[in-house]
Amino acid sequence: MLGSVKQYKMKKSETAEELAEMQARLIDLANAVKAAKIPVIITIDGWASAGKGSQIAKLIKYMDPRFYKVKPIRIPNEQEKRKPWMHRYWTKLPGKGEFLILDGSWFADTVKSYRYGTIDKEGYKHRIDDVNTLERQLRDDGYLIIKFFLHITQDEQKRRVKALAADEVTKWRVSDHDFENLKRYDKIFKKYDKTLELTNTDSAPWHIIPANDKLTAQVEILRTVTESIEAACSAKEKGILCTLPPQFPTIKYKPQKFKLVKTKKLAEIDMDRSLTDEEYRKQLKKYQHRLFELQNICYQKKIPVIVAYEGWDAGGKGGNIKRLASALDPRGYEVKPIAAPEPSELARHYLWRFWNRLENDGHFTIFDRTWYGRVMVEPIEKITPQERADMAYLEINEFEQQLSDWGAVIFKFWINIDKDEQYRRFKERENTPSKQWKITDEDWRNREKWDEYEKAVDRMIKLTSTEFAPWTVIEGNDKKYARIKALKTICDRLEQEINKD
C-alpha cells in the first residue's frame, strides 16, 4: 500500500479557500456528531518525524476542546504492563458525541512490539486479530474510526531528523536511536506496509497521507475527517452502520470461529447434590487452605484470575462469593458488583465497564453478575434488541480470549436452583426481617419469566463455553454443595494451569 502513495505538493494559494471552508465545516460537524451521538476515534500513526503532533494540533484547532481528548500512546508504563495490551485503548474510549484522538495507536504499538522483540511472530498474528476485532466491535457499536498513516520518503525523513539535530532548541528530541532507524527505513517500510495491509478492513479502512509536504497533509487529513463524519452522520440518520469508501482494497476479514465444548441444558442437570454439615466443614477448610496457597503462587507468577458469577435470583451468589473471598488474602482480590450502568457507561460500548474493572495481573477479579447481562436480562427486558444482543456471543468469546491471551484463568459459574427452591427462598426472605432488603417486586416479576430466562441461559452456556473460558453449572439447591463445588473447581484448574508452565 505504501508503495503506491505518491508525494505531491499543494499550493497555498490554491488551497487556502478550501482549507478555510473545511475548517469552518468541521466546527459544524463536531456539533452534528454531538447531536447524532456518534463516538469518534481518530488515530494518527506514521513514520518518526512525519509530523503527527503538529497535524493533531492543526486538526483540533477548530474543534470545541470540551468534546475531544488527545492521548499520546507511548511504550506501556508499569501500570499498563499489568493489564491486557488492549486495556489502555478500551479504557480511553470516548462517549457518544465525543472525539478521541490518538497520537500513535494499537497499530504502532503492534509494529513496535514486534520490532523490539516484545512479541514473537505468533504474538504479532494474535495482535493483528485483536486489532481487527477491536475495530469491528467498535464499529458494530456505532463508533466511527478514522485511521491515518502519515507517510514520508526516506530522503524527507533524513532531512527532518538532521534539521532537528542541527537546531539548538530541538536537538534534545533526536536520539541515536533515531539516526539508526534512518538506516533501517527499508526494513521498517516492509513492516509498516504489511501491517497496514493486514489491518485494512471495512470497519476501519486506512487513509495513507502523503506527508512530505505539511500543508498537503493537512488538507488531506481535514478532507478525510470532514467527509467521514458526513458519511457517518448520514448513515446514522438512515439507521445503518457507516462504511467509509476505502482508499485501498480492503481485506476480507472474518471473525474467528470459536471451538465450543459440549454442554448440558439446565433441565439435564441433576439437582439433588448435597453435602452433610460435617462434610462441608471438612471440605471448606481443605479447599480454602489450598486456594490461599494457590493465590500466593498466582501472585508471584503474575497470573490474573477472573471469576464470573451468574445465577438465578436467590441462587446463593452472595454466600458463595463470600466463601471464596474469605479464603483469599484481601489485598489480592476485589469483588465487583455489577448493577445498572451509569450514564457514562451507557454512553460507551457495553464491554467498556468490564475492561475498566480488571484488576492487575496476579490478582483475582470477582464479578458479581457480569457482561452476560447483555444476552440475558437486556434482550428479555427489551433494553437491547435481540439481534444486537445476539452479536454479543461472538464479542464475549473474543473478549474472554483476549483475557486468556493475557494469561488469565477464567471461571464462569452459573449457580442453578430449581423453581421450587427459589420460591422457598423468596418466601423465607420475605419472612425474615434482616433479609427483607434482599427481596423486591422485581424479583417476583423476573420469576414470572423463568422459562424465557432458562432458554436464554441454555443458549448462552452453549454458545460461550470455550476451552479457555468454560462455564461451570453449579448445582445450587444445597448451598453447601454449591460453595464447595465453586472452590474445588477453582483449585483444580488453577493447579492444572500452574503446573502447565
Added chain:
Amino acid sequence: MLGSVKQYKMKKSETAEELAEMQARLIDLANAVKAAKIPVIITIDGWASAGKGSQIAKLIKYMDPRFYKVKPIRIPNEQEKRKPWMHRYWTKLPGKGEFLILDGSWFADTVKSYRYGTIDKEGYKHRIDDVNTLERQLRDDGYLIIKFFLHITQDEQKRRVKALAADEVTKWRVSDHDFENLKRYDKIFKKYDKTLELTNTDSAPWHIIPANDKLTAQVEILRTVTESIEAACSAKEKGILCTLPPQFPTIKYKPQKFKLVKTKKLAEIDMDRSLTDEEYRKQLKKYQHRLFELQNICYQKKIPVIVAYEGWDAGGKGGNIKRLASALDPRGYEVKPIAAPEPSELARHYLWRFWNRLENDGHFTIFDRTWYGRVMVEPIEKITPQERADMAYLEINEFEQQLSDWGAVIFKFWINIDKDEQYRRFKERENTPSKQWKITDEDWRNREKWDEYEKAVDRMIKLTSTEFAPWTVIEGNDKKYARIKALKTICDRLEQEINKD
C-alpha cells in the same frame, strides 16, 4: 499515648463467646451501614510485624465482600508521585454503605516520608494539617473513620522478625532493613507517638490496640468496630454527626484561617472594556505563542496548572476555553466539562469527582464549571442545604491549598457579563439554528434568579480569594477582550511562578 498502652492477654476460653457474638453482630451491622448509607473507612496502621494483614483478614471474614474493598498503601508508585499526596486516598473513597479498609494509611505515609527524608520538618507539619483536614472534611460529610494502631513491644517485635527469618517459607519477607529497624525501636516509637498525638482529633480519634497477643488484638478491634458502627447508625438516625468516645484526650484541632485578598463586587466591575479586531488578532497571536512556550517549561519542570472556569450562562466560557486550549500542545492538557454528578459521584464527598479529574503534574487541567457549583447552583436550587453549602468555603480553600502545596498554579476565572448582554445572547442563540442546542428553558429560569446568583457569586469571590488561588473577574461583554485577559493572566502569572524558582 503509646507509653500508656498496656499489653495483656485474653484467654481463648473466656473470649470465645463474646467473639462469636461480635462476629455475628458485624454481619448485621454491615447491613445496617448499607441501609443507613454510611460510608466507612477503617485504617490499620502499626509497627512492622504487628500483624496488620492477618487482623484485616480476620475482620473481613464476616463481612459481605461486595461491600468492602481492601487497599494496601505502599511507597507511592510513579503514577501516584505525579499527583498530590492525598490524591490516592481521595480517589479510593468508598461510596455510601460501603467499607474501605486501608492496610497502612496517610498516617504511616506521613511518618515514613518524614523518616526517609522525602519531606522535611515543614513538610511534616503540612501533612499533619492535611490529615486532620481530610478527616474533618470526611466526617463532616457523614463518613465514619475508624483508625487503628497496632502496638507491639520491642521484645515482641524482635521475636517476630527472628521467627519469620528462621522459617524457610517466610524468610523472604524479612529484609536487612527490618533488622536495622529493630534497633531503632525507641526512635521510631517517638515519631509514632508524636504523630498519633497530633492526629488524635474528635473527627477520627485513635484506637491503639495492644497487639502482642493476636487474639486480644482481634477482640479489641472487633469490639471497637462494632461499637463505632452502632454509634454511627444511632447518630445518623438522630440526624447528627457521630462522635466516637476517644480512648485518649483528643487535641483541640482548629481548621486553618485563610488570608484573603481584597476583591470587588460584580457591581463594581467596569463592564465597558473591549478590543478592536486588529488589536485582538495581534494580542491573540502574541499570548498564544507565549503560552505555548510557558507550557513547555511547565512540562519540563513538572508544574501542574489548574484553570477553573465559571461565569454567567452565555458568558462565553466555551470560546474562551477554546482560545486557551488551541494555544497548548494537545498532549499536555485536558478540558473537563462538569455536568450533573452521576450516581457513583453522588454517593461520595462532593470533592471526590474533582480529585478524580486531576491530570498529572506538568499538565494543564482545565475545568469548564467547577467545585464552586457547591456554593452557587446547589444551595440556590435547593440541592444542598445552605448551611451545608456554607461549609464549602473553608473546604474549597483547603482543597486549593493542597493543590498549591503540590506545586500547582491555580487560575479561577469568573466570566462576567451584564444582564442586557445575556438577554441579547440568549435571543441570538434562539434565532441561530446552529446555536439553538446551546439554549434551554433552564437558562431562562436561571436568569430569573440573577440577583440571587449575583449575591452568591459576590460571596464566593470574597470568601475564596486566597493568595495561592485568587479569582480573576473577566469583563466579558466583549468576547475578544475576555479571551485576551484570560490568556494574559495565565501567561503573566506562570512567568512569575517560573522565575520564582
